[in-house]
Amino acid sequence: MAKFPVLEIFGPTIQGEGMVVGRKTMFVRTAGCDYSCAWCDSAFTWDGSAKEEIEKLEADEIIARLQEEGGDHFDHVTISGGNPALLARLDELIDPLHELGIEVALETQGSRWQDWFTEIDDLTISPKPPSSKMNTNWETLDLILEKLDDAGRSKNVSLKVVIFDKEDLAYAEYVHKRYPNLSFFLQVGNDDLEEDSPSGLASTLLSKYEWLIDQVMASSALNRVRVLPQVHTLVWGNKRGV
Amino acid sequence: MAKFPVLEIFGPTIQGEGMVVGRKTMFVRTAGCDYSCAWCDSAFTWDGSAKEEIEKLEADEIIARLQEEGGDHFDHVTISGGNPALLARLDELIDPLHELGIEVALETQGSRWQDWFTEIDDLTISPKPPSSKMNTNWETLDLILEKLDDAGRSKNVSLKVVIFDKEDLAYAEYVHKRYPNLSFFLQVGNDDLEEDSPSGLASTLLSKYEWLIDQVMASSALNRVRVLPQVHTLVWGNKRGV
Numbered sequence A, B: 001m002a003k004f005p006v007l008e009i010f011g012p013t014i015q016g017e018g019m020v021v022g023r024k025t026m027f028v029r030t031a032g033c034d035y036s037c038a039w040c041d042s043a044f045t046w047d048g049s050a051k052e053e054i055e056k057l058e059a060d061e062i063i064a065r066l067q068e069e070g071g072d073h074f075d076h077v078t079i080s081g082g083n084p085a086l087l088a089r090l091d092e093l094i095d096p097l098h099e100l101g102i103e104v105a106l107e108t109q110g111s112r113w114q115d116w117f118t119e120i121d122d123l124t125i126s127p128k129p130p131s132s133k134m135n136t137n138w139e140t141l142d143l144i145l146e147k148l149d150d151a152g153r154s155k156n157v158s159l160k161v162v163i164f165d166k167e168d169l170a171y172a173e174y175v176h177k178r179y180p181n182l183s184f185f186l187q188v189g190n191d192d193l194e195e196d197s198p199s200g201l202a203s204t205l206l207s208k209y210e211w212l213i214d215q216v217m218a219s220s221a222l223n224r225v226r227v228l229p230q231v232h233t234l235v236w237g238n239k240r241g242v
């Protein structure tokens, strides 16, 4: 049995973003990322600052912990990171969750393929725009989305791009043009990671959301799209573990 | 050609609620409702206050108006009310929209069936909880959902219940128990329809949203659910036509 580096297990709470926004879910946050986005809102998963908190857990230990925290109050688990696609044997966690009747969502930036991608119920691929200072490997992304399509999983997949500025928006238009048939989500970027007051942050983010809506409404290259804020951030601000 | 009573045609903007929250869409708001919910946020569609604004339009006139307003910046139209399910010949609008490659969403409380329900891409059935002072006709609702299921449309349908208080929540639990296989959305109620300041309203609604999340997270009868605010109300408050 593989041991997975786990930083947080919490919930139930709502999924605050993307294709199943609002879904009641538990979270498992894994440590480690092959990127280092300029505005990463979970840098503690890879920058060493939470190194002491990482636990090495086998799948059955993670499931026991989920059940301890969530009791019978959940039937959905979101695996987030960091980049959980670094973990080759994650099917050891996904399969028993499915056997328990629990759906599994996962988010990754699309920098590498894993065979268990085809088993994820709600798979969000979130390529990173220019403001992140990362470079997208389009060949890898093509390959990932092709394999998912070949496996008949397109309905379980969505693309999501976080938008901070006009350059990011041009990147999003390009992504949508390259993969026009996939569900496409645009999300308001939060670069106010030091703001402690949830209500102050909410009003900043709602202004940015309005800006993003205006931009997208005016673009004929972005029609079949959904534009969302991070609803958990509107409620709880930058607090961890909610 | 049937003439439909239309109150507003506007967009593109985002869908603020439910199964395709965030979706870029145009809105067509029809007049008339067989209910009179205590907290109706579009009472002007049925209480006579906007009688002078109702236009009687044929489908091709509605489509021309949509194209005038939205240009090539949309591929999705949401028909709302009032209760658009009062309009027997709405297929005269839905079919040509589909021919133009435009998806159609519609919301109704589930008080009556129309054959064109099976053609709606995103159909939200929103039975009204006790706080509305309306009574649900369960036989009608059963029939509607059965017919949609028989037509293989369950993936295009969701149930949505607006929640104001604990009694509404008990009602929602009952709805979810009665129709466990349908996508189920819980939405924060807005009874602050006189509040003019969007930011004041946003902070009230986010507190209510947090309350609703807490309630749902604690209920093992509400697991396979999604809990959402009205995101357009967070941005624009009670303003019409956005």
Ligand code: SF4
Binding pocket: A033, A034, A035, A036, A037, A039, A040, A041, A042, A043, A045, A081, A082, A083, A109, A128
């Ligand atoms: S890919 Fe995600 S976890 Fe990794 S650095 Fe970027 S935002 Fe952070």
Ligand code: SF4
Binding pocket: B033, B034, B035, B036, B037, B039, B040, B041, B042, B043, B045, B081, B082, B083, B109, B128
């Ligand atoms: S069913 Fe909808 S439009 Fe009709 S009164 Fe109730 S809330 Fe208003």
